[in-house]
Structure formats: C-alpha cells, structure tokens
Amino acid sequence: xxxxxxxxxxxxxxxxxxxxxxxxxxxxxxxxxxxxxxxxxxxxxxxxxxxxxxxxxxxxxxxxxxxxxxxxxxxxxxxxxxxxxxxxxxxxxxxxxxxxxxxxxxxxxxxxxxxxxxxxxxxxxxxxxxxxxxxxxxxxxxxxxxxxxxxxxxxxxxxxxxxxxxxxxxxxxxxxxxxxxxxxxxxxxxxxxxxxxxxxxxxxxxxxxxxxxxxxxxxxxxxxxxxxxxxxxxxxxxxxxxxxxxxxxxxxxxxxxxxxxxxxxxxxxxxxxxxxxxxxxxxxxxxxxxxxxxxxxxxxxxxxxxxxxxxxxxxxxxxxxxxxxxxxxxxxxxxxxxxxxxxxxxxxxxxxxxxxxxxxxxxxxxxxxxxxxxxxxxxxxxxxxxxxxxxxxxxxxxxxxxxxxxxxxxxxxxxx
Ligand SMILES: NC(=O)c1ccc[n+]([C@@H]2O[C@H](COP(=O)([O-])OP(=O)(O)OC[C@H]3O[C@@H](n4cnc5c(N)ncnc54)[C@H](O)[C@@H]3O)[C@@H](O)[C@H]2O)c1
Ligand SMILES: O=C(O)[C@H](O)COP(=O)(O)O
Numbered sequence: 001x002x003x004x005x006x007x008x009x010x011x012x013x014x015x016x017x018x019x020x021x022x023x024x025x026x027x028x029x030x031x032x033x034x035x036x037x038x039x040x041x042x043x044x045x046x047x048x049x050x051x052x053x054x055x056x057x058x059x060x061x062x063x064x065x066x067x068x069x070x071x072x073x074x075x076x077x078x079x080x081x082x083x084x085x086x087x088x089x090x091x092x093x094x095x096x097x098x099x100x101x102x103x104x105x106x107x108x109x110x111x112x113x114x115x116x117x118x119x120x121x122x123x124x125x126x127x128x129x130x131x132x133x134x135x136x137x138x139x140x141x142x143x144x145x146x147x148x149x150x151x152x153x154x155x156x157x158x159x160x161x162x163x164x165x166x167x168x169x170x171x172x173x174x175x176x177x178x179x180x181x182x183x184x185x186x187x188x189x190x191x192x193x194x195x196x197x198x199x200x201x202x203x204x205x206x207x208x209x210x211x212x213x214x215x216x217x218x219x220x221x222x223x224x225x226x227x228x229x230x231x232x233x234x235x236x237x238x239x240x241x242x243x244x245x246x247x248x249x250x251x252x253x254x255x256x257x258x259x260x261x262x263x264x265x266x267x268x269x270x271x272x273x274x275x276x277x278x279x280x281x282x283x284x285x286x287x288x289x290x291x292x293x294x295x296x297x298x299x300x301x302x303x304x305x306x307x308x309x310x311x312x313x314x315x316x317x318x319x320x321x322x323x324x325x326x327x328x329x330x331x332x333x334x335x336x337x338x339x340x341x342x343x344x345x346x347x348x349x350x351x352x353x354x355x356x357x358x359x360x361x362x363x364x365x366x367x368x369x370x371x372x373x374x375x376x377x378x379x380x381x382x383x384x385x386x387x388x389x390x391x392x393x394x395x396x397x398x399x400x401x402x403x404x405x406x407x408x409x410x411x412x413x414x415x416x
Pocket of ligand 1: 084085105108109112157158159160161162163180181182183210211212213214216217238239240264265292293294295296
C-alpha cells in the first residue's frame with residue numbers, strides 16, 4: 001500500500017524505551033510537535049494495537065519489530081533505532097513495506113569500551129566477589145586469584161568499532177592484545193590478529209566479545225569454545241545475549257574452568273525495569289551481571305538522541321536515506337521551489353520507465369532525479385517544476401506495478 005505525505009502536525013511520532021530529551025528537541029526544532037514518549041518497550045500485542053497510527057517510530061534494543069508488526073504499520077514512514085544494534089528489527093520486512101531504518105553506529109562505542117576496561121580489572125582482581133562478601137559482613141584479605149592486568153593477554157572477538165577502542169585502551173594499560181574477526185582488519189598498535197577463534201580462546205587470559213547478532217554468531221561461544229578457553233580465564237560479553245550459550249557458561253563457571261565473567265546482555269532480557277530477571281548465572285558470585293547498560297551513559301544517550309532524530313528528520317523532510325541500514329543510500333540537496341516525489345519500488349525492469357511516463361504524460365518537467373537500487377529494491381526521488389496536482393499524480397504513481405510506497409513533499413514545506 002502506498003501512502004501520501006502529511007503536514008508535520010499530522011505526523012505521529014512514538015518514541016519507546018526512554019529515548020533522550022535531545023530527540024524531542026530535534027523534532028520540535030524541525031516543526032514536529034506530535035511526539036509521544038514512553039519509558040518502556042512494547043511487546044508485539046501492544047505494538048499491533050498502536051502501530052497503525054504511527055508515522056515515525058523510535059526504539060532501542062528491547063522492542064522487537066517483527067514482520068507481523070511491520071505489515072500492520074499502514075502509515076509508517078521510517079524507524080529509528082536509538083542504539084547501535086538493529087537485530088531487533090526485521091529489516092527485510094521493513095524494506096518490503098518501503099520503510100528505511102536508521103541507527104547510531106558510533107555514539108555509544110566509547111561507553112561500552114570503558115565498561116569493558118573496568119570489568120577486566122574487576123575480574124582479574126575478583127573484586128565483585130570480595131565486595132559482596134564485605135557487604136555481608138565478611139572479610140577475605142587474600143591475593144589468591146588476583147592479578148595485575150599488565151602483561152596479560154586480552155582476546156577480542158570482533159575487531160570493529162568497539163573492539164578496536166577496547167584494543168587501544170587495553171594496550172595503553174600494558175595488556176597484550178590479540179583479536180579475531182571474520183574480515184581482514186588493520187591491527188592497531190601492537191595488537192596481533194589470530195587466524196582462528198580457537199587460537200584466540202586458547203591463548204587469552206580475558207576474552208571479550210564484540211560481534212553483532214547474526215546467524216553465524218548465535219551460540220558462537222558454546223561448550224566447546226568455553227572449554228577451549230584457558231582454565232582460570234575470564235569472559236566478557238557486552239555484545240548480544242545469543243552469542244553465548246548461557247547454560248554452558250554457567251556450567252563452566254560452576255566447575256571453575258571459567259573463573260569470572262562480566263555479562264551485560266542475555267538471551268532473555270526483561271522488557272521493563274519492573275520485570276523479574278531470570279538466568280542460570282544468577283547467584284554465581286564471580287559473575288558480574290549488568291542490565292544491558294553498556295551504552296547507557298548520559299553522554300552516549302544524549303548523542304544518540306540527536307543523531308538518530310536528525311537522520312529521521314532528514315528522511316521525513318528531504319527523503320535522504322544516508323545512514324539507513326536496510327535501504328539504498330540517496331543523499332539529496334534541498335531543491336527549493338520543486339515538488340519532490342519519493343518512490344520506493346521492487347527493482348525489476350520497466351518500473352522506472354513507467355514512473356517517468358507518469359510525469360511525461362502530464363507534461364511535467366523533471367528538474368532532478370536521484371536513483372539508487374540494490375538487487376531487490378529501487379528508491380527514486382523526483383523533483384518536479386511548476387504546478388502539480390500532487391493528489392492525482394500520487395494516485396497514478398501508486399498504480400505503477402511494483403510500487404511499495406510513494407510520498408510527496410510540497411515546495412516550502414521541507415524544513416519548515
Ligand atoms: N551492551 C551494549 O549496551 C551494547 C552497546 C553497543 C553495541 N553493542 C553490541 O556490540 C556489537 C558490536 O558493536 P560494534 O559497533 O563494534 O560493531 P561493528 O560492526 O563495528 O563490529 C563488529 C565486528 O564483528 C565482526 N564480526 C562479525 N561476525 C563475526 C564473526 N562471526 N566472528 C568474528 N567477527 C565477526 C565484524 O567483521 C566487525 O568487525 C553490536 O552489534 C551490538 O550488538 C552492545
Ligand atoms: O545496540 C546497542 O547500542 C546496545 O545494545 C544498547 O542498546 P540500548 O539502547 O537498548 O541500551
């Protein structure tokens with residue numbers, strides 16, 4: 001189904017999971033006043049009830065946008081993930097309904113890296129266990145299982161934005177760094193690449209995971225991999241919960257093979273703060289468990305609030321898809337005085353010709369045209385001069401076979 005664009009006061013924006021105030025300010029500054037913000041995630045049933053009237057949706061990592069929800073999103077123009085990860089969105093289903101999805105690929109990178117560095121020291125000194133003991137009135141003044149991190153080996157799995165930040169900081173503190181990545185990566189400082197995951201696991205005192213959630217990374221740390229780690233070593237997971245087989249980790253910690261772990265992400269996470277958290281790791285004293293707060297610093301959230309809201313505004317106002325994670329990338333200059341049509345279609349022969357015939361059939365001058373395609377999807381933006389009957393034109397464009405969505409932006413309305 002195709003949709004026409006609306007005046008900004010009719011565009012309903014729903015922001016979930018406590019998105020930062022900066023997003024609200026950006027939307028207000030862009031002339032969008034109909035913004036509702038909720039502090040928690042919505043489950044599929046709640047989303048199905050609400051999504052039909054939403055034009056712009058903002059989420060974080062806890063809201064799952066399934067194909068079912070997206071297919072019910074009749075008015076949805078775009079989605080913003082106010083975080084790095086986008087695995088919680090069915091990106092293909094979003095493409096099928098012509099909806100680009102944006103995220104903030106770097107804004108919380110440093111926050112995660114700093115947490116990991118802190119955890120390396122806490123784990124290597126057994127601080128968490130000792131602190132719990134002291135809180136309970138106990139006392140355990142001992143150097144057993146306590147080590148400096150200087151000279152120890154940190155193994156980084158996934159040498160991307162976060163992995164490389166951790167690498168630099170760890171080396172600055174005197175650690176040896178090894179990394180494993182499926183892509184060939186430039187080694188920073190004195191970091192050494194490993195040719196296999198096994199090689200990295202068998203040679204590291206601390207292993208930290210920084211891979212995305214993909215079919216290849218699901219349970220990549222299973223029983224075999226955990227047992228390949230050195231006896232008495234430590235594991236940090238601030239990536240995604242499905243990357244580690246949590247039962248196998250609990251077993252490897254119970255018999256002391258893995259001495260300590262710092263886990264920020266879990267296969268099952270509560271949808272809101274009030275819900276009970278269940279995990280086989282609860283009660284294991286040498287496990288530092290945190291509630292998915294790797295990116296939850298005020299600095300990161302403020303940056304993410306601005307960055308993602310700006311991308312959503314750019315798309316809503318101008319049609320720019322630069323930074324979208326599931327869409328052909330089109331960066332557009334503002335073309336004052338023209339009416340702009342956005343057309344998302346299946347990439348098959350003849351669609352563009354039919355679109356152009358709609359314009360030429362009405363004797364309209366195309367002032368500019370921007371097209372990007374990928375193997376399945378085409379996204380074309382057309383600027384038209386002069387008097388345009390937008391409604392009639394949009395109706396005609398909607399009839400072009402293969403159309404997924406079409407919107408138009410009036411002259412002067414952009415950036416108002
Ligand atoms: N705990 C948190 O709050 C938090 C915050 C931010 C990001 N994250 C998670 O951290 C992940 C990593 O973030 P990033 O910004 O560094 O991502 P990135 O895309 O920059 O880096 C990921 C790296 O993993 C590599 N990789 C992919 N599959 C792999 C595999 N099977 N084996 C080895 N390497 C593989 C990629 O080639 C890439 O270099 C995100 O996808 C997100 O899920 C968590
Ligand atoms: O993907 C991310 O950026 C992290 O997992 C953080 O997600 P959050 O915004 O839900 O804390």
